[in-house]
Amino acid sequence: MKTSEKHVKEPLFHITKRADISILKSILIYAVAVVAALVICALVIISVTKYNPIEVYKEMIKGNFETKRKFFNLLQDTAMLLCISLAVTPAFKMKFWNLGAEGQVLVGGLASAACMFYFKSDIPSWALILLMLVTSILCGIIWGVLPAVFKAIWNTNESLFTLMMNYVAIQLISYFIAVWVPTGSQVLGVLNQKTKFGWLPDLFGQKYLLNIIIVLTLTVIVFIYMRFSKQGYEISVVGESENTARYVGINVKKVIIRTMIISGAICGIAGFLLVSGASHSIHKGLAGGMGFTAIMVAWLSKFNPGVMVFVSMFLMFLQHGASSIATKFNLDKSVSDILIGIIIFCIIGSDFFINYKINKRAKAKEVTQ
């Protein structure tokens, strides 16, 4: 028999789930992950580009903080990512896999742009801004609530449905730009460039400050809603167990639809802020994939809006830093994408060591016979 041969073979280690871990220890694990990521990145930088990795890292920081303008760009993009992360939070907390934030943001932005395009400066700027906000929210809601209604009534798969709605949104934007731009260049210039009607005003001379303040206010509201309101409580119960929700008499269908209205509305607001508070125009890449990145932000933050502020800032820091080194060192953008990938991989991967422990097998004690 193969018994004797097997005799010596024993597994070297095995993996067990951790019951609890102190905050200090988990921070330490994250710190180790960041260091490991920087080391691996350094090796990649040296082997691929022959540049000094320290210089590259310096440039990453410079790209974010060198000038006031760069810093506010970072804050603006962070705010937008944060806003979309807030939007997907109630849905994901309910285990409704809303992969359609991108489309919901885009139709919100499209609604704002359409208002600016058609009303130009015919009505007062404040009225135009208000109209843009309302139509954006409405469009975001429509995009969000459609899959929810189908899910609630016919139990359709929401991930597919929301995902496909993204493409509808993209095509809609192409269509409207084609209608609005007779030259066929497919580029819509800045709207109301001269009158600045429908533009969110600058605060203290800062273009993006109002955006940032609005998103921070939203953060607090979403936090309170999820943590302290009855509706937020219902969302958690439905997300944890639909059976429990039914058992205590929660109308699950109503909660699904209501929550997606909220999720869609916040996406609509994000679209509005992107158009009215930043680009004053619309194109297919307006959301820039943030609708998907936001999902990662929400999960990494474990649906805590407070933590989302830092996570979205960190991701945006990486993104800005990466494009900055790409320009400075004349690198292909793929190289900086690889660096971002390595860093995110290490940080997400470190979650494994926070949840699990690796044990070495202790040798069997000698048995006295």
Place this chain on the structure above:
Amino acid sequence: MDVAAIELKNITKRFGKIVANNNVCLSVYRGEILSLLGENGSGKTTLMNMISGIYFPDEGNIYIDGKEVVIRSPKDAFDYKIGMIHQHFKLINVFTAAQNIVLGLKSKEKFDIKTVSKQVKAISEQYGFDLDPNKKVYEMSVSEKQTVEIIKVLYRGADILILDEPTAVLTPQETQKLFAILRRMRDAGKAIIIITHKLHEVLALSDKVAVLRKGEYIGTVNTAETNESELTEMMVGKKISLNINRSEPKDLVDRITVEGLTCINPEGIKTLDNVSFSARSGEILGIAGIAGSGQRELLESIAGLQQIENGSIIYHNPKTGADDELRGKSPIKIRDLGVRLSFVPEDRLGMGLVGNMDIIDNMMLRSYRKGKSIFLERKKPKDLAERIISDLEVVTPSAQTPVRKLSGGNVQKVLVGREISASPTVLMAAYPVRGLDINSSYAIYNLLNQQKEKGVAVIFVGEDLDVLIELCDRILVLSSGKVSGIVDGRGADKSNIGLMMTSYSGGEAYENV
């Protein structure tokens, strides 16, 4: 024989901080039935899973026929002729018995299902099984499925058999039949380990009893030289009395009358068929039946969670004297009618509670809607949580601990405590002691008895007939969704109830052994 078929020495297994098995030593000889006795959570299944290759021990050695072995996978276990019959069957429904039996076996030639059937028949005859090899699994009763599982391991040549709580799903008659087969296998020289926490089965079947308590190995005794109270003491660690105080019911008034209740599940099968009975205040109505005979549907119908095909459920309101129809009403509407109905569902963490929420938030499940504010009120639920923790002696670090981190008994105390705190007039409990240790079980029985004495109509769905007979005033027996009878709990005959449990399922009636 001198050499043990299988011997465990100083086996230790930890899951995180929890020590599931600590320094356990155990040996089984051929031609012997060993009962592995212990309360839920004492590490019985973990220990057996290490023999069958599902877990790997952290420390310690396993010897088979005196030789040290390393079992790293279920396949290794097969090679050592170890076969485990799990509590939850691992069969493919659309396959026949014979197909399930050869599933996963490697062979160079094509399987000839006729030969397999013949071999299966031969095994069946040898040990006295009753199995049609060509029957599909979905057409089988629970006991037939179990038979398939046992023959599956025998077919693979197992001569060390481990059965994990094999009687949990069987009627008394089926249990007797299984025991007869196990005795025949023992006489044929197999080593058998049976995991159980039912004392009378241990005494009836096994030659030796090994007792585990909280992962610690307590000792092995010869069955002939022991008795129930000694075993209980070994299991629990102290002397406890196993009596339920059943008071005489007082002021019996019909509280809920169910008439001709019929439910049809999405597959078009009648889960309840013309069920009629009444539950009275001040008594405990037990519901007996094989698992899946319509118990869940019955309770959920009353709670407003089932689609009802036909029939009526009338609630006699003690305050207003009105008779209210509950059929077709949602749980919220039933509550709005003033029906104080509490329900301890079978699936505690999947239905009664939310595992990831703390005790306070779980208290709120029933009450969070109160008040006009859009915000939650956490003060009262917090008080309630703390009261339940101290009154029912819930072991928990704090009221802010997620309930999934509590042990089964404490989870159940939280759930039952919440349901009782609403001062119900009807209390329904489905398998409320499943998975609980002896002390917690008796604590739950006491709570149910207290409610009964307060004049609550208690409906208790149970699986242990001994407990049902000891606790309930009347016992309703369900068989395939039909009521096969209602008997008085005092002086009820266990084998009689067992027969009633199968009276509509076309199952054969066995002579009581």
